[in-house]
Amino acid sequence: MKRKRDNSDDDRGDDGPRCYFCGSAGEWTTYSIWAGFCVSSKRTSDWWSGKTRVEALYRDLKQIGIHACDACVQGWWTRRYLIGTIGWGVPTFLILIGAAIVPFLGLSPSNMWGILITLSLFGVLIGLLWVLEVWELVLPSYQTATVEYMVLDRVQADFEKEGDSVFTDSEYRCMFLHESPDDE
């Protein structure tokens, strides 16, 4: 990810590339998407190993560079993780309230502990997911593979003519170049 530069005066010319989404000449990063047509695909499952092998043939696979400015990416990121924070925060909160009410319901101790243990198991699981969402909202990592999906989601419809299959750059490198997803 490029560092943001202060260019509030915006003294750059109009000839430079601009953000694909908002047209701003601010600091941008190029994200690659790949589009092509699937000619054939074959799926074989091996139930012994539980592995599925997919072989597919594509034609006219081409790389399309999309400029996205930092402001657009930050906006998508905030919206995405704000929704996640609320989405996982509400059930976490309800479970906490439930756990606080259970001791006052006059249940037998075994029933009460049974419910409390069940609630805490769910609470820990859902609470962890909530913490991950909050973490990305407060300390955004702008992880490339995730941002690529955000870009792809927004441009997919614009490149329908380029192919019936689209991939992010990370997917492309993983599927066609057999690089591990963590290579940067």
Ligand SMILES: [Zn+2]
């Ligand atoms: Zn933008």
